[in-house]
Amino acid sequence: MKTEIIIAGFGGQGVLFLGDLIAYCAMKEGKYVTWVPSYGPESRGGTCNCQVICSDQLIGSPAIVHPDVLIVFNQPSLYKFLPRLKTNGTLLYDSFLIKELPAREDIRVVGVPAFQISKMGNMVMMGAFLAVTKGIKPETVYQTLEEKLTGAKAKFIPVNKDAIEKGIKYISDKSLETSNE
Amino acid sequence: MGKDVLTGVHFLSGNHACVEGAIAAGCRFYAGYPITPSNEIAERMSVRLPQVGGIYIQMEDELASMAALVGASWGGAKPMTATSGPGLSLMQENIGLAAMTESPCVVVDVQRGSPSTGLPTLVGQADVMQARWGSHGDYEIIALAPSSPQECFDFMIKAFNLAEIWRVPVIFLSDESVAHLSERVVIPPKEEIKLVTRKRPSVPPEKFLPFKPGSDLVPEMPIAGEGYRVHVTGLTHNEKGYPDLSAKVHNKLVPRLVNKIRKNADKIVEYEELFTEDAEVILVTFGISTRICRDVIKRARAEGLKVGLFRLITIWPFPEKRIMALAQKIKAFVTVEINLGQVAIEMERIVKERCKTFLIPNAGGAVHDPDEVFAEVKQIVSGLVE
Numbered sequence: 001m002k003t004e005i006i007i008a009g010f011g012g013q014g015v016l017f018l019g020d021l022i023a024y025c026a027m028k029e030g031k032y033v034t035w036v037p038s039y040g041p042e043s044r045g046g047t048c049n050c051q052v053i054c055s056d057q058l059i060g061s062p063a064i065v066h067p068d069v070l071i072v073f074n075q076p077s078l079y080k081f082l083p084r085l086k087t088n089g090t091l092l093y094d095s096f097l098i099k100e101l102p103a104r105e106d107i108r109v110v111g112v113p114a115f116q117i118s119k120m121g122n123m124v125m126m127g128a129f130l131a132v133t134k135g136i137k138p139e140t141v142y143q144t145l146e147e148k149l150t151g152a153k154a155k156f157i158p159v160n161k162d163a164i165e166k167g168i169k170y171i172s173d174k175s176l177e178t179s180n181e
Numbered sequence: 182m183g184k185d186v187l188t189g190v191h192f193l194s195g196n197h198a199c200v201e202g203a204i205a206a207g208c209r210f211y212a213g214y215p216i217t218p219s220n221e222i223a224e225r226m227s228v229r230l231p232q233v234g235g236i237y238i239q240m241e242d243e244l245a246s247m248a249a250l251v252g253a254s255w256g257g258a259k260p261m262t263a264t265s266g267p268g269l270s271l272m273q274e275n276i277g278l279a280a281m282t283e284s285p286c287v288v289v290d291v292q293r294g295s296p297s298t299g300l301p302t303l304v305g306q307a308d309v310m311q312a313r314w315g316s317h318g319d320y321e322i323i324a325l326a327p328s329s330p331q332e333c334f335d336f337m338i339k340a341f342n343l344a345e346i347w348r349v350p351v352i353f354l355s356d357e358s359v360a361h362l363s364e365r366v367v368i369p370p371k372e373e374i375k376l377v378t379r380k381r382p383s384v385p386p387e388k389f390l391p392f393k394p395g396s397d398l399v400p401e402m403p404i405a406g407e408g409y410r411v412h413v414t415g416l417t418h419n420e421k422g423y424p425d426l427s428a429k430v431h432n433k434l435v436p437r438l439v440n441k442i443r444k445n446a447d448k449i450v451e452y453e454e455l456f457t458e459d460a461e462v463i464l465v466t467f468g469i470s471t472r473i474c475r476d477v478i479k480r481a482r483a484e485g486l487k488v489g490l491f492r493l494i495t496i497w498p499f500p501e502k503r504i505m506a507l508a509q510k511i512k513a514f515v516t517v518e519i520n521l522g523q524v525a526i527e528m529e530r531i532v533k534e535r536c537k538t539f540l541i542p543n544a545g546g547a548v549h550d551p552d553e554v555f556a557e558v559k560q561i562v563s564g565l566v567e
Contacts, residue, residue: 020192020363023192024192027365032364032365033192033365034363034364035192035363035364036363039302059364059472060473060475060479061473061475061548062472063551
């Protein structure tokens, strides 16, 4: 089992941290993982993306051509990466920031207004990712946050956790709606 | 004091793993000048070295950084710096000084797209030749190329040990992709890490000749301030270390500097082979490109193609003997590298008419696409059958 994920958006949206967190958590659950960031020389405002692979086997190339999961936070990233998403792949996009959705019928599309739900939009998306893919246990993520955010950063644990829970809830509410229809 | 060996399982980038490897290897002196994509090394070093009683200096430029390494080396430290291609160019003068004065040190070069300023944040592997003979004159260095964060840790220990044994600058040829790739890194217990330190004087100061070589062509090394007379110069010097500007002394010194690596290559060279026993075509590669080739080999074998992998761990000295032996029994070598043929030209030189040689080049900016490499390899294999 090998899952390839591309996460893309503007610098400053927490794109790299989201990827780092997914990879670290998968590693804690015993997977082989790679995390590769990609960004330009600017520190904020440019587009950036990262590529995460989680696998049961040793990973060769860490570069992803056709991802299984695409998570995007802005319009340019959607245009850039959507054509590369695998058939039957999953698109998670911020429906608050992305208004135009190019048509692709062969994929699963999940819109989450992440940055409307919380300032920690990336963590809302983490929650949505957990709920949709079910590849990583939420408990592992909460544990990891506590390990990663120590000292002065420890105060950010509750807000991050809250945002993740909101993301999970958004997906479960949404699927409830669809099943009622 | 903080811990020098962070035994345990970590999620580290290649750059951060380099730092932990260096500190575990006994590095306690870092002098450098920041440059993308090597900055995470300087950043982590500036935090870690003070914790373990080491010295971190941000220098005014790369020339001074490299000069500081030579000085620190003679002060008894295991010194290192980190830079990228443009910085390595600026360090060349004093890399030559380190080679001439036989000062053990490690220079990490996180290769990026080049030449000149090139692609600061994107990958390249085009410093292979610069690493070898970037400075003027005849000299030999050792160069290692890691392909994962775990190897960044492991090979940094190797790099310091080799620098100490052979008293040369060791160039650590990392690249942007390996440097920024994060993976699981397992740091072993301190007692499992084997460290080597340079040979120290075996005779009292009055009998000591600082540049008189042993049977391995490497002289014993005194440390400044211990009572031994230490005169270190970039001028051609005799066994006492004093300038002696004669053809006779020069023709003794320079061949020794070269031969201590060339004649001992068997003890230094390291490589990794995969499916080479029955291979008809062997991919030759190093660094991040190793991982792309691993994918390609897997696919080739699944389709029944007899393709193998020869991966350079030491790029310099080059594993000539083994390549010559393999060339006798296969049809072709295919070099896969993120440059326009720097290892490939060395392959041609060694292989000669023994078998065919091909190159799958890439000027940089991104790693090879495994699909494209596989397609090219397939084409080469089918061309050989005809």
